[in-house]
Every structure is written in structure tokens, then in C-alpha cells.
Amino acid sequence: MTKRITLAVSGSISAYKSADLTSQLKKRGYNVTIIMTKAATSFITPLTLQVLSKNPVYLDVMEEKVATRIEHIDLGKETDLFVVAPASANTIAHLANGFADNMLTATALALPSTTKKLLAPAMNTKMYEHPLTQKNLTSLEEIGYDIIQPKSALLACGDIGRGALADVDDILIKIEEILHEP
Template sequence: MHGKRIVIGISGGIAAFKAASIVSQLTQRGVDVRVIMTASATQFITPLTLQTLSRNPVAVDTFDEKDPAVVQHIDLADHADLFIIAPATANVIGKIAHGIGDDMLTTTLLATTAPVVICPAMNVHMYDNPIVQENIKRLRQLGMHFIEPAEGQLACGYVGRGRLAEPEEIVAWVERFFDGQSCLAGKKVLITAGPTVEPLDPVRFFSNHSSGKMGFALAEAAALAGADVTLISGPVSLPTPPRVRRIDVVRAEEMLQAVLDVLPEMDVIIKAAAVADYRPKQVFDQKLKKSQDELTVVLEKTADIAQEVGKRKAPHQLFVGFAAETEEVETYARAKLERKGMDLIVANNVSVPGAGFGTDTNIVTVYDRNGRVKTFPKMLKKMLAKELISLIGDRLHGK
């Protein structure tokens, strides 16, 4: 990170004191850190503290123009390779989401073209407020990144999610951001995500608990790493990551066709979707009535998308699969990798708390043909996605 230019915005919450550690750690790594504080933030920590740690002047007042050669908020906006807001209060998140620039921090944010990462910190009920969550959703859709708040004892006395992520976690995210910024530059990446849905009649279907969160996180991380990403997704309620081309499908056969249509042009294929293994042999045009005590439904196998990719993939293509297991994880995962021609497989035990479907976290181990490559502890899927994309980038480049 030596020589990188980072602007850190500090808004008015008790967690503002943690910003001192973030500024210090980044400065020690050779980063050129510039700090902007809201007037409220100065009630919790002094500008002099941040100036001493960053070795640069701290900006607070939009109209306090110290250098007549530049307009300060434009100069700072242009300066940034990355813009961090830590802590980000509900107030400042709302302002950013609605394009309000009424102080030095929000005005500079409106002018910057740098990537922005927001680190929320607030009371748990404020964080869960639908308005705040809608603002966060809007900012995600606009391409801004988030480092999720932690759970624990809050300054207000409540216990729950809302604590600012620890400075070490934020600095580690920044390191991964710059490390992974170009590991897939110029590469075309195909990712499948979510479940497939196999209808029985107009109102009933067979599916699974996949939320698509892991696949969507991988798509976002791959795009951040410079890849041209195509995301083929089953039915999920997730926004499309920035700079990602999305193709929506429903049934396994539709996903197979979509995959085969684009497969030849891809450099990396990541099959994270939970595709239905079976479908009803007969699909009824009208709703089945509850007329009997028992109903027998005959199922037939769906197309095996992973196997078809394994058969067709070119020597230069890297094929990464997923294995969701409940027992003998390594045995089943490695057998699947061999059977379906994968280069890497990401395996997890979905019966373990924090590693199953629908959660925001995961616990995985990556295997190749020689055995275990790396085990990742429980972490947010967004963070894990960045780690996996970095590993894939290394493998793709022969590291």
C-alpha cells in the first residue's frame, strides 16, 4: 500500500476515537492519509490528534480554504485512490444516499470518483431501521462498498449489531482491496449463483434454501479485481453488483443453456449455484387439488451443469466448483472435483452454524487435485469472496 492515497472521513459518533488507530496504521504502512471531519466528529476527537497521526492538515470547514491555488474539497476528492468513511453515522449515510453536500465531508464525497467504502456505526435499532437499510441498499447499488458493523456491547448500553468494525479489520480490508485490485484484470469470469426452481404445477415447485449471497459476493469481488463478469442467477432477492452483467434464469435447463452460450469466451468459471438435482417428471398445467391422503411425485434427474462444463472446458480455463455437504466433507468434495473435471472446489459443511444457506457468513476449505489448499475460518461472505478471488487470481497466474 506504500504510496497509495486514502481520504478518511470521520463523522460524529462515539466510535470516532477508533479512527485514530486506522489513520495511524495506514500511515505506518506508507499510505498518504488525508482526514476530513464533520463538526460533530470534533466533539469526540480533536483534529490535532488526526493531524499528528496522519502528518497532514485535517479538513473540517468547507470554507476554510488554506491554499488559494486549489479548491480544497475538489483537491481532496481528486487526491483519493480510496475514500473511507469510518465511522459512518446514520445521518451521513442518509446524506450520501440522497446526494446532500452540506459540509466538507459530504461535499468532497460528491466530487470524488474514487471507490468509497463505508463503515457504519450506530445503535442497533438505528442500524436496523428500514430507512437506514434502504439507504445502505441504495449506496450498494451505486457501487459503494461496506464493511459491516460488528455485534456486541454498544456505547448506548444495548447489545447488538452496530459497533464499528475494529481498525485492524478495516485496514486488512484496505490491504485486500489494493492487493486484489487487478488480479483478474482483462479476464472474463462466469459465475452461477442462487437456486434453481423446478415447477410441479402453476403454484408448487421444488427448490432449495440457497440465497445466492455467496455467488453475488464473488461476482462483486471479481469485478473489483478487474474482471469482466457474467453472473447467471436463479431466483433471488439481491441487487446486481456494480459492473456485472446479469442473466436471470429459473430452471436448471435454462441455467445450463445460459452457461453453454457464454462458456467458450470465459477464462474462469465459478459454479456457486445450488442447482436442483431432480425435477418432476410430469409438470401439470392446472393446480393439483388436495383430493387424496397421499401424493406420489415421480422425479427425474436434471442436467448436470458442472459435468457439462468439465467436459467442455478448454485447457486455459480455470473451473471452480462448490460442494455443500453435511458429512465427510473432504471425501465428497474431492470426489466431486475429480468426477466433474474441476480445478478447485470450495467445500463447506452446511450443518455447521454460520456456514449454511441464507447466512451472511461462511466457513470453507478449498481443495485441488493434490488435496487441501486452504481453510478459511468463519467470516462474512463478502470478505471470503475477496479471499477466494485472490486465490483464484494466484492460481490463474500460476502462483
């Protein structure tokens, strides 16, 4: 049976890497559904991810395209792995505090407790190292999120430090590990 991955893309300059991640997941035979925050659409278009995933891209929690479905509930029920990559500081804070104010956070809150979850942070070093971000990441780990650490690199803002999205290959390795756990 084909594993279903929901890839949630939040607003980060690293959002463009979600195209490569989507493509690589499809090549490995996964069914990939995309959720994007409004901020993510400033960095990459939904059409790009729709073409690569061969599935609709979900943007608005209030838009129900089929009267018999509640998308954020049904997507949660249908996924084997919920991946947030990139995960911005804003999205991490919303997830850690139970906000459900967009399609990404509403779907995350509606996930069955048994659904596996992976978070790949991407942000400025100071934002990543901020005690509140670290507290939020710890809170998410405590409720079952796997966290793939960002790497140290020259960031888009010109700073050098930890905060760059983990390499797509490393994210893929972690996805494979999670999906093949007993």
C-alpha cells in the same frame, strides 16, 4: 507510488478509533488525509488526527486555505480510496441522498466515479436496523461503495446488538483488499 487514502470521520462515539486506524495506515506506508464532520470533533480532536496523519485535517467546506485549490474537489481527485469510518446514520443518509452540506459529503459527491469507496457504519442497533438506514446503505452499494458490516457488541448506549464499528484490523484488511484489486 504511495497510495492516498482520505479518511472521513463522522460523529459517532467510535470516532476515537480513527486515531488507531490512521496510525495503522501510516505504518503501512499510506498517505492519509483526514476529513471530519463537526460532530466528529466532539469525540476526537482534529489535532490528534493531524499529528498521526502528518497532514492537515479538513473540517469546513467553506474554508479554502489556498486560493488556487478548491479543497473538496482537489481532495477527491487526489485520493485512491475514500474511507468513511465511522459512518454515522446521519452521514450515511446525507451520502445516499446527495447532500453536500459539509466537507465530508461535499468531497464524497465530488469524487471521480472511478475512486474506490469504503463505508464502515457505527451506530445504535435500532438506528442501524431501521429500514431507512438499510435503504441508504443499499443505495450507496449500488453506486459503488463497499460496506464493511458493523459488529454485534455491547454498545456505548448500553444496548447489545449490531452497530459497533468493525474492528480496526478488519477495516485494514478490507482497505488492503480494495487497494490491491486488479
